[in-house]
Amino acid sequence: MNRYLIDRVTRHLIQLLVGLVVALILIFLGYLIWQGRHQVTWTFLTTSSEVGLGIRDQLFNSLYLLVLTLLLSFPIALGSAVALTIYAKQNIFTRLAQMAIEVLSSLPSIIVGLFGFLFLVLKVGLGFSVLSGAIALTFFNLPILTQSMILALKNVPTSRLEAGISLGVSQWHVLLKVIIPEAIPGIISGIVLSAGRVFGEAAALIYTAGQSAPQLDYHNWNIFSANSFLNPLRPAETLAVHIWKVNTENIGIDADKISRGAIVILVVVVLLFNFLARRLSNYLQQKNGGR
């Protein structure tokens, strides 16, 4: 009797704690969205901050930076994850690499930002630009992305590799056609989770992508033109940096409105990422039939 009682009490306690965490998150998100509910209008989303009360360019900058960052970090992360899980033997170098990844993943982002400022912006001379920001974010993103890919690859049983090799197929082809496809659901959720972090990152960008968002021309496809939306060498203030800036510079009564609205967009986009990641990885898992 006593054991049943203890079992029930602990179970309820755990349920209570989980409920508490969920409630906290819901209250927090609900409050943020409630606060900004009147700010989010079509004009708010489509007006440049240079001419009115809007976040059009910041929102685009955030997405553009995210895409560039993923383009830079995805191949490197996948490559190092494959190297570390499949090819590398366990020795002092791989352990060092693992340790470096762990240390890098807990590096404060402001350090990454200052490094980017000193090295990329000043030394290399990229200036405050989308490119500087994307490279700094790659440093910031790489360890987490690599770790999640290592995890995804480790979840594929090594017997698959052996099976493929015993059929006279090269290790590389087994990797490409069996191991990586099977790891894709895990790889995708890793990408999207890191995308959420990148999208909300501010500290690493303040001194790399800059704090100004010149008005962009979305019809100008010439990437060398100063006001082209695709120009990677223009300064690009992102949504998260914008929220930080309007609050610190306190540019007037509108600051509050802008930041409240921007926060809603930021939160919604990150939630959307997570939701899509889950759907996509479930879909792929079902398609692969892995149950």
Next chain:
Amino acid sequence: MAAMKQADLAGYLNFPNQDIALRCTDVNVDYATERAIFDCNCVFPKNKITALIGPSGSGKSTLLRCLNRMNDGRAQVSGTIDYEGTNLNDQQINVYQLRQKIGMLFQQPNPFARSIYFNLAFGIREHQAISKSELEQRMREVLEMVDLWSEISGDLQRHANHLSGGQQQRLCLARTLMLQPDILLLDEPASALDPIATAKIEANLLALKKDITIIIVTHNLEQAARISDYTAFFYQGYLVEYDRTKHLFLKPHQKLTADYLAGNFG
């Protein structure tokens, strides 16, 4: 130990060359810290089932993995292993072609987590251009060989994970048969299966030996006695005795063999 260095090979010395599928001469296998196989000399006769038995760590799986170069990158193999006039242990050998001719089945069923179709098409498509109709024709043949075709009602799109363990292992067998191998190496293929699934695999092997030379590592002595024509007994990295299965089981020459068969050590 010195006495063991000269293996008791009573049963095989009089094979004519054309009946031999594989001949190992002075094969030694070294892992990073220890030697796993000492001076192994033996032959594997064509179209027969040869069982490799011995306690855990006796080196039988290690030797098996030498026979299609699955030890590459994990152990140092020296000596010659003659296959159709070439030494397959030569570093110049094309291992990808070799492994098509010498297939392998593992202890745990390891189908790819995809459809039966993908599993069967994967190996062969890497090696040759094959038309879809010819491919599906061959899939049906190999699935019939392992008695899986009717069990899956000919549904090639069925997912490999939805098969039972025994069916998965037979799918893996079919997967190696797609490449039309000369030799099949089996590393305790039934040890993860129940008796009925085991019996099905054994029946498959007995039917296959008319075309294929089979070498099987097993811990199950009854299995060795049931299906094999020849048996090799390994102990601590040495081939101790090698003979026709019925001779070895009924009248072992070596005391070690007799002790092992009687279960006096394990």
